[in-house]
Amino acid sequence: MQALYIGLLIVIGVFLFGFVVxxxxxxxxxxxxxxxxxxxxxxxxMGPKLWGFRRGETDYTLRLLPIGGFCALEGExxxxxxxxxxxxxxxxxxxxxxxxxxxxxxxxxxxLMIAVLAPQEIFATTTISRxxxxxxxxxxxxxxGDRIVELDGYAVYTDRDLSFAxxxxxxxxxxxxxxxxGQRVSLGSFAMHTQTLEDGKEAVALDFYVEPxxxxxxxxxxRAGADTFSMARMVVESxxxxxxxxxxxxxxxxxxxxxxxxxxAAGAGLSQGxxxxxxxxxxxxxxxTVNLGIVNLLPLPALDGGRLLFLLWEGITRKxxxxxxxxxxxxxxxxxxxGLMVLVTFHDIFRIVTG
Numbered sequence: 001m002q003a004l005y006i007g008l009l010i011v012i013g014v015f016l017f018g019f020v021v022x023x024x025x026x027x028x029x030x031x032x033x034x035x036x037x038x039x040x041x042x043x044x045x046m047g048p049k050l051w052g053f054r055r056g057e058t059d060y061t062l063r064l065l066p067i068g069g070f071c072a073l074e075g076e077x078x079x080x081x082x083x084x085x086x087x088x089x090x091x092x093x094x095x096x097x098x099x100x101x102x103x104x105x106x107x108x109x110x111x112l113m114i115a116v117l118a119p120q121e122i123f124a125t126t127t128i129s130r131x132x133x134x135x136x137x138x139x140x141x142x143x144x145g146d147r148i149v150e151l152d153g154y155a156v157y158t159d160r161d162l163s164f165a166x167x168x169x170x171x172x173x174x175x176x177x178x179x180x181x182g183q184r185v186s187l188g189s190f191a192m193h194t195q196t197l198e199d200g201k202e203a204v205a206l207d208f209y210v211e212p213x214x215x216x217x218x219x220x221x222x223r224a225g226a227d228t229f230s231m232a233r234m235v236v237e238s239x240x241x242x243x244x245x246x247x248x249x250x251x252x253x254x255x256x257x258x259x260x261x262x263x264x265a266a267g268a269g270l271s272q273g274x275x276x277x278x279x280x281x282x283x284x285x286x287x288x289t290v291n292l293g294i295v296n297l298l299p300l301p302a303l304d305g306g307r308l309l310f311l312l313w314e315g316i317t318r319k320x321x322x323x324x325x326x327x328x329x330x331x332x333x334x335x336x337x338x339g340l341m342v343l344v345t346f347h348d349i350f351r352i353v354t355g
Contacts, residue, residue: 012281014066018045020108020289021068024296027104028071028097035093038074038084045069073097077330078323087323091315098308105293109231109286113224116282122212123223124159128178135207137176140190142208146178154237158223159210160230164237166204174204231287235294301329301336 022044029042038057043049045063052061063069075085086094117123127147131138148156151165152175166174171194176187195205213219298305306329314320 012278016281016285017288018066018068020105020285020292023108023289024101024105024292025069025071027100027102028073031097031100032071032073032086035089035097036084037086037089037093037097038082039071040074041070041072043069043072077327087320091311095308095311095315098304098311099297101304102293102297105289105296106228106232109290109293110224110228112282112286112289113228114220116279116286117220117224117227121215123215123219125211125213126156126159126162127211129209129211131208134193136190136192137187137208140176140187141185142176142178142187143180146180146185148176149179149184150177151175158226158230160227161233164230164234166206168237169204171202171204228286228290231290232294235291239295239298301332306330 025042029039032039040057041059041061043061043063045066046068047063047065050062050064052059054060073086074080074082075087079085079087082088086097125147126149128137128142128144130144131142135142148162150156151162152169154161154165154168156162156165169192172191173189174192175189178185178187193205193207194202196202213223296304297308299309300306310321310326
């Protein structure tokens with residue numbers, strides 16, 4: 001029965017992942033329509049066409065593979081004589097169309113976060129309520145009622161920030177700042193107790209408890225916004241870690257690794273019931289959609305952020321970069337992106353096979 005549940009959750013995960021990509025393209029589509037840009041096709045899914053219809057100037061199609069979709073804009077990748085072509089619209093309209101995909105992904109993350117938080121009776125805070133016996137944090141000078149506001153230079157606003165900062169911290173030299181009676185108090189650097197993870201690594205072990213916050217309508221909305229923002233910060237911090245060499249290829253997952261993580265999260269949740277497994281799955285989708293939104297807005301060729309960079313250049317200089325040269329840059333970026341995905345996918349497979 002558990003295998004059946006896991007299989008069902010993986011199928012749900014695939015469709016949720018497809019919905020994340022679809023929602024990204026929906027952002028481009030809606031802003032293109034709003035800006036008067038001609039949309040040649042709006043597709044749900046990828047691969048061979050299964051069904052479709054035409055309304056106005058746009059073909060709406062359903063395709064075989066439930067892994068996203070696409071929004072084909074007239075003149076998006078070259079010159080077009082059509083007055084409603086993407087390239088003939090003012091720069092500000094094109095900017096809105098380009099950024100809409102990433103923004104919609106983050107908005108989707110916010111909506112899913114509300115769905116995750118709404119059933120919960122209480123939320124964790126960052127205010128210390130009591131300590132465990134022999135607490136290193138207490139020995140460093142923390143008091144009950146202190147609110148943790150910074151850990152190893154990472155600003156802490158929610159318990160999600162606190163968990164991420166603790167996971168990244170060196171257990172032998174944790175620096176912590178708390179807010180006490182309206183004043184910021186530094187606890188300096190101190191060693192915390194550790195726990196051994198499944199992969200053999202040592203990680204910080206919590207030696208204190210935090211105060212709960214009761215659920216309320218406005219509290220859920222505020223918390224959803226704060227947690228979505230926290231996830232966005234985690235994506236940025238993780239990318240910084242990759243660029244600086246703090247994280248290696250083992251910390252990067254492609255489609256295969258993501259599918260494995262989804263199945264693991266679902267399997268772990270099943271020990272507490274199907275509802276918890278589904279909740280874990282949705283949390284994974286939140287992380288994926290926020291990640292997609294942030295990464296797509298990076299100023300890299302072949303991504304929305306790369307196109308945005310060219311538009312900003314055009315807005316500043318009043319001269320567009322010739323379409324063929326921009327096309328060359330995006331094509332080269334696409335080849336590099338595909339190469340990176342192939343490398344990460346093979347590494348995912350190798351990691352799974354070797355355990």
